[in-house]
Amino acid sequence: MIIDGKKTAEKLREDLKKKIIDLKSTFNSVPGLTVILVGDDPASKIYVKNKEKFSKEVGMNSEVIRYPKNVEESVILDKIMELNKDKKISGILVQLPLPKHISKKKVIETILPAKDVDGFHPVNVGNLSSGYDSSIPCTPLGCFLLLKKVEKNLSGKHAVIIGRSNLNGKPMAQLLLKENCTVTITHSKTKDLKEECLKADIIVAAVGKPKLVKGDWVKKNAIVIDVGINKTESGIVGDVDFDEVSKVARAITPVPGGVGPMTIACLLNNTVECFKRANS
Numbered sequence: 032m033i034i035d036g037k038k039t040a041e042k043l044r045e046d047l048k049k050k051i052i053d054l055k056s057t058f059n060s061v062p063g064l065t066v067i068l069v070g071d072d073p074a075s076k077i078y079v080k081n082k083e084k085f086s087k088e089v090g091m092n093s094e095v096i097r098y099p100k101n102v103e104e105s106v107i108l109d110k111i112m113e114l115n116k117d118k119k120i121s122g123i124l125v126q127l128p129l130p131k132h133i134s135k136k137k138v139i140e141t142i143l144p145a146k147d148v149d150g151f152h153p154v155n156v157g158n159l160s161s162g163y164d165s166s167i168p169c170t171p172l173g174c175f176l177l178l179k180k181v182e183k184n185l186s187g188k189h190a191v192i193i194g195r196s197n198l199n200g201k202p203m204a205q206l207l208l209k210e211n212c213t214v215t216i217t218h219s220k221t222k223d224l225k226e227e228c229l230k231a232d233i234i235v236a237a238v239g240k241p242k243l244v245k246g247d248w249v250k251k252n253a254i255v256i257d258v259g260i261n262k263t264e265s266g267i268v269g270d271v272d273f274d275e276v277s278k279v280a281r282a283i284t285p286v287p288g289g290v291g292p293m294t295i296a297c298l299l300n301n302t303v304e305c306f307k308r309a310n311s
């Protein structure tokens with residue numbers, strides 16, 4: 032089975048559109064997402080453009096605030112504090128990466144946890160790891176929803192996560208632990224990655240190494256979620272060798288068209304959830 036992230040994301044956005052119509056009739060207002068973009072990194076500009084497009088499409092208020100790359104850190108922090116107080120804004124996202132002179136940590140910690148749609152604030156990270164309600168980082172949430180489409184009951188499954196970033200690997204591990212998976216987190220210092228992968232019922236690869244996971248690393252009937260986005264001479268490929276692994280796995284996400292489209296849909300979902308919490 033090839034897990035169609037594009038279709039799943041479309042369906043999620045359709046559902047959100049309906050939810051937002053209902054919210055509007057109940058509260059006479061709609062969720063609002065503000066994205067701060069610093070500098071002119073081409074990939075960031077594309078991500079932000081898509082975030083704006085899809086948030087408008089589902090009926091949210093959407094705003095992008097742009098700053099030049101030499102903007103002072105204090106300007107960004109002051110703007111975030113202003114947005115924190117603005118009742119019309121449900122979610123704030125500062126597009127990463129930031130220029131070196133701006134502290135990512137300070138920026139993330141200045142965003143009110145209740146408006147942290149990326150789920151990066153330490154309060155949300157702590158809530159997720161304690162099993163409490165929180166904003167969940169968008170890419171792992173997307174992976175999780177795709178996984179649940181294939182397998183409703185994940186209890187007792189052995190999940191191997193490749194990569195331990197705060198963005199992907201660590202929150203993914205927390206989500207799967209909450210579902211009673213036995214979770215192994217692997218990283219660049221793991222001794223025998225192939226051997227770890229061969230034990231897995233579920234593999235989530237978030238590494239950034241083209242086609243790292245080979246067909247003979249995967250147990251028959253495993254579910255494989257590929258987070259990687261790697262530019263190569265032959266185009267964009269994932270961290271999994273799709274041609275080899277799709278012959279062995281029970282289900283696999285393609286790249287492109289797998290996890291990628293889910294990330295923005297989950298951002299919109301998080302914004303709606305923040306709006307609902309603020310109004311409840």
Ligand code: NAP
Pocket residue numbers: 170193194195196197198199200217218219220221224237238239240258259260261290291292294
């Ligand atoms: P990251 O911060 O660079 O983390 C990569 C992780 O992989 C690190 O934990 C690193 O280990 C580990 N690693 C590196 N080489 C390894 C190896 N040979 N064996 C095992 N582990 C290894 O990357 P990230 O931000 O999580 O992103 C990972 C990939 O996902 C990238 O391709 C990125 O473009 C993609 N991505 C996709 C989406 C999407 O929407 N689909 C969103 C975000 C990111 P150490 O900790 O030991 O260094």
